[in-house]
Amino acid sequence: MAHEYGITKPKGYNVTFHYNPNMERHHFGQTHPMKPWRLTLTKSLVTSYGMNFAMDNYTARTATYEELTNFHTDDYVDFLATVAPQPTPLDVDNMHPDLKFNLGGSDCPLFEGLYDYCSMSAGSSLDAARKICSKQADIAIAWGGGLHHAKKSEASGFCYINDIVLAILQLLRVYPRVLYIDIDSHDGIISQIRPEHIFPGTGALDDNGPRSEHNPGAHHALNVPLNDGITDEQYAWLFESIISRCVEKFRPSAIALQCGADSLAGDRLGKFNLLVEGHSSCVEFCKKLGIPMIMFGGGGYTPRNVARAWAYETAVAINQHKNIPTQIPEHTPWRERFRQETLLPTIEQILGEPRQNRNPQKKLQDIVQHITEQLRFVSH
Numbered sequence: 325m326a327h328e329y330g331i332t333k334p335k336g337y338n339v340t341f342h343y344n345p346n347m348e349r350h351h352f353g354q355t356h357p358m359k360p361w362r363l364t365l366t367k368s369l370v371t372s373y374g375m376n377f378a379m380d381n382y383t384a385r386t387a388t389y390e391e392l393t394n395f396h397t398d399d400y401v402d403f404l405a406t407v408a409p410q411p412t413p414l415d416v417d418n419m420h421p422d423l424k425f426n427l428g429g430s431d432c433p434l435f436e437g438l439y440d441y442c443s444m445s446a447g448s449s450l451d452a453a454r455k456i457c458s459k460q461a462d463i464a465i466a467w468g469g470g471l472h473h474a475k476k477s478e479a480s481g482f483c484y485i486n487d488i489v490l491a492i493l494q495l496l497r498v499y500p501r502v503l504y505i506d507i508d509s510h511d512g513i514i515s516q517i518r519p520e521h522i523f524p525g526t527g528a529l530d531d532n533g534p535r536s537e538h539n540p541g542a543h544h545a546l547n548v549p550l551n552d553g554i555t556d557e558q559y560a561w562l563f564e565s566i567i568s569r570c571v572e573k574f575r576p577s578a579i580a581l582q583c584g585a586d587s588l589a590g591d592r593l594g595k596f597n598l599l600v601e602g603h604s605s606c607v608e609f610c611k612k613l614g615i616p617m618i619m620f621g622g623g624g625y626t627p628r629n630v631a632r633a634w635a636y637e638t639a640v641a642i643n644q645h646k647n648i649p650t651q652i653p654e655h656t657p658w659r660e661r662f663r664q665e666t667l668l669p670t671i672e673q674i675l676g677e678p679r680q681n682r683n684p685q686k687k688l689q690d691i692v693q694h695i696t697e698q699l700r701f702v703s704h
């Protein structure tokens with residue numbers, strides 16, 4: 325069936341796909357925006373287009389306790405492993421009395437099977453990292469990962485275990501310089517990471533990595549603050565301007581790309597006007613750099629649009645995005661969930677009326693200039 329689109333494995337270029345079908349069985353709660361089920365929908369499109377024929381597909385393992393405590397503290401991971409789930413349904417009025425490790429609130433509820441969910445997410449990202457380290461993959465895809473907010477000893481923003489940090493720690497064993505790029509609407513951060521210094525900076529344009537006299541990671545994080553309604557053209561221009569400058573300066577030996585899909589138009593939480601085309605153009609740009617890369621998932625709260633973006637980006641990884649038909653295949657499971665039959669809906673199809681764009685071109689030019697200046701502190 326899948327052969328109808330003529331998708332075959334390219335010679336001399338390997339893409340690996342790391343997926344654990346048990347992840348999507350977990351539920352954060354009825355009203356919680358994070359829906360692990362979006363992974364099912366993504367996988368459904370990937371296979372209905374036959375993309376699996378062009379990749380090495382792996383059922384991701386669960387990460388071990390030792391792997392999780394490579395970054396997280398023992399007491400935090402112990403607690404995650406043993407804490408009892410909250411009664412359902414979970415909502416804002418039904419919070420855990422003490423927010424130990426920031427767990428049990430509405431953002432990071434204690435749901436059934438939480439520890440398994442976390443170890444599956446981390447396991448898929450670690451598997452991806454190992455395929456990049458062993459050079460068995462040029463690109464490794466882990467849509468179940470990308471949970472960038474989790475701290476060493478604390479849950480945050482729907483994230484419990486920071487699979488990205490764990491994966492980057494793996495990469496650093498083999499690759500001396502890792503460029504971390506994040507296109508999630510909640511972070512928009514670019515970090516350049518070398519051994520001994522990992523810096524998840526957050527926030528303002530000036531936030532460019534902790535500064536202290538003995539901190540070699542200072543100036544190795546960049547932030548790109550954006551307003552509501554940014555368009556494909558603007559976003560792609562910013563992304564390419566900034567990433568090309570970063571790559572030129574830092575000369576990364578590997579890239580970790582978080583593909584958070586809440587930056588898409590029509591997201592339940594995000595407020596941008598990006599289409600799958602604009603979002604995926606970031607992936608395309610990174611792929612063309614020819615540097616080994618992990619692609620992670622992340623945010624994304626309108627499952628049908630998340631699945632479209634991540635399936636299309638899988639097609640970009642195997643260089644089939646120009647070949648696949650935009651009409652979603654008839655035999656796609658849950659096809660009716662996509663509402664429109666197209667993989668690439670227009671802004672009008674998604675939103676009716678696009679959201680007002682609050683990003684004047686002048687401001688974006690200033691951002692690029694500012695970042696160019698910040699980059700003078702970076703060397704390879």
Ligand code: TV7
Pocket residue numbers: 355356357415416430431470471472473480481482483508510511584586593622623624
């Ligand atoms: C990577 N925004 C994660 C993004 C994490 C964002 C937040 C919610 C939210 C939570 C819910 C819910 C929600 C409609 C949206 C300060 C608060 C304000 C909870 C109501 N509906 C990623 C985290 C962010 C939970 N949190 O980057 C259950 O929105 O702003 C906050 C914190 C306190 C908690 N309240 C929101 O994309 C994966 N949370 C409905 C039910």
Ligand code: ZN
Pocket residue numbers: 508509510511584586622623624
């Ligand atoms: Zn997000």
